[in-house]
Amino acid sequence: MKLGWLVLAVAVGTSAALVAGCRGEGSTAGCPSAEPAGPPVDEALMAFLSAARALHHEADVRQSANDTPGAITSLERLVALPAPGAVEVDEVVADARARLAELRLGQGDVDGADRDVHAGLERVKGPTYFRGHLLEVQGLLEEARGSALADAGKTAEAARARARAVDLLEEAVKVQESVIDRALVDGGKDAGR
Amino acid sequence: MSDPRDRPDDPLAPATDEELAESAKLREALGDPSRRNDDAELARAMSSAWSPRDLSTEGHRSLVHRALIGHDARRRRNRVLRVSFGASAVLALAAAVVLYVRSDRPQPEAVHGTAMAISRSTQALFQDRFAATGGESARIDRIAMARAADLRDNEFAKWGVR
Numbered sequence: 577m578k579l580g581w582l583v584l585a586v587a588v589g590t591s592a593a594l595v596a597g598c599r600g601e602g603s604t605a606g607c608p609s610a611e612p613a614g615p616p617v618d619e620a621l622m623a624f625l626s627a628a629r630a631l632h633h634e635a636d637v638r639q640s641a642n643d644t645p646g647a648i649t650s651l652e653r654l655v656a657l658p659a660p661g662a663v664e665v666d667e668v669v670a671d672a673r674a675r676l677a678e679l680r681l682g683q684g685d686v687d688g689a690d691r692d693v694h695a696g697l698e699r700v701k702g703p704t705y706f707r708g709h710l711l712e713v714q715g716l717l718e719e720a721r722g723s724a725l726a727d728a729g730k731t732a733e734a735a736r737a738r739a740r741a742v743d744l745l746e747e748a749v750k751v752q753e754s755v756i757d758r759a760l761v762d763g764g765k766d767a768g769r
Numbered sequence: 770m771s772d773p774r775d776r777p778d779d780p781l782a783p784a785t786d787e788e789l790a791e792s793a794k795l796r797e798a799l800g801d802p803s804r805r806n807d808d809a810e811l812a813r814a815m816s817s818a819w820s821p822r823d824l825s826t827e828g829h830r831s832l833v834h835r836a837l838i839g840h841d842a843r844r845r846r847n848r849v850l851r852v853s854f855g856a857s858a859v860l861a862l863a864a865a866v867v868l869y870v871r872s873d874r875p876q877p878e879a880v881h882g883t884a885m886a887i888s889r890s891t892q893a894l895f896q897d898r899f900a901a902t903g904g905e906s907a908r909i910d911r912i913a914m915a916r917a918a919d920l921r922d923n924e925f926a927k928w929g930v931r
Contacts, residue, residue, distance in 0.1 A: 614888030617919040621888060625913040632906040662888040664916060668909060675905045704892045709899040716901070752898045759896065 620660040628654050628668050635675070644679055651676045655695075670696040670706045674713045681717055686724070689717050703758070708751035715744035802828040883926040886919035 631654040638646035654672045659665040673696030677689040693714045700707040722737035784792070791808075798806030799813075802825065824832070891912045899908070 616885040616887055616923050617916050618923070619920070622913075622916060622920045625909070625916055629906075629909045629913045632909045636906050663890050664888060664912060667891050668912060671905055671908060678902055702890075704890060705895055705899050706892070712899075712901060755892065755898070759893075 614663055615660075618660075621662050621664060624657060624659040624662075624665055625668065627657055628672065631657075632672070632675075639679075644683060648676060648679050648683075651679070666699040667704065667706045670699040670710060672696075673699070674706075674710050677710075677713050677717065681713075681720055686717060686721055690714075693717060703751050703754040705752065705755055708748050708755060711744050711748035711751060715741045715748060717741075718744060803831040803834070883929075885923050885926055891915070 631650045635647040635650040638644075638650060651672050655669050655676065659669070673692045677692040677696070680686075680689040680692065693710055696710045697707065697714075700710070718737050718741035722734045722741060725734035725737055794806060795808050795812075798804040798809035802809075802813075894911050894915055895908070
């Protein structure tokens, strides 16, 4: 009979631990879905996405008219939009930050571009194309910084910047590869929407 | 010529020590039914067949005792079986709980019994890695359209018209 009680205790304990582990707010590794469930898609989220879309297209129009400062202004408005807490918001803002960084880099504003990249990376921590793209932009930024330093005769600093560029571009590739691996495992669900 | 009483099968020969010991055991077994002795069992069976009589108190007690020993053994076997089935049931219950938790977590909210689309990463909307430059407007277009469809579905779910 002692064996029976032991088996019972082990079974109950195991199930309790699994329930607590998967229901808790901590690590959900080993649980069915490590991706936290968000709130339902609602009007607030849609309003933000709609405004973000309009501002991206506004930036397109200004860029095509060679008005890069105007495009930057449009995107600065985008990243300052009031928004609900949602994964989509983080990803859209991160993407806008990457675009802003590229535009500022084109204008020679390396430090401003660096700030945008860092702010964007704060938004997207997991392995997504958004993070990979930001790391790629950061790598291009360091490459541009290295070239500028080399032109200024600062050979050692230029070499360090170029080494950072290579590291960042390698990290970007790793993130992209991990996204591709995950997509292959998931079978591309949600892709058809 | 030898004395025929010296032959081992001579019924009139004096009893050996072994025969004396066996007869003592038989006597004791006949007096105490709880002692196991095949010869005593045979003697009792023959006696009962010739002139049946009520069981003695000792005989009854002995039979009950033997029966209970067998019953206890069966009870122990049954208990092991019950514990095994119980443990299996508990394990099955634990597995069911785990399956419930697994199926519960990623499910979107439900209104009127219809699943609601929840906020989630847009990564799945993009099959290929992003181009080094450009493409942001196309991405926000795709995201906005996908979530607009989700919002429409959620509104229908709230109204209960799906």
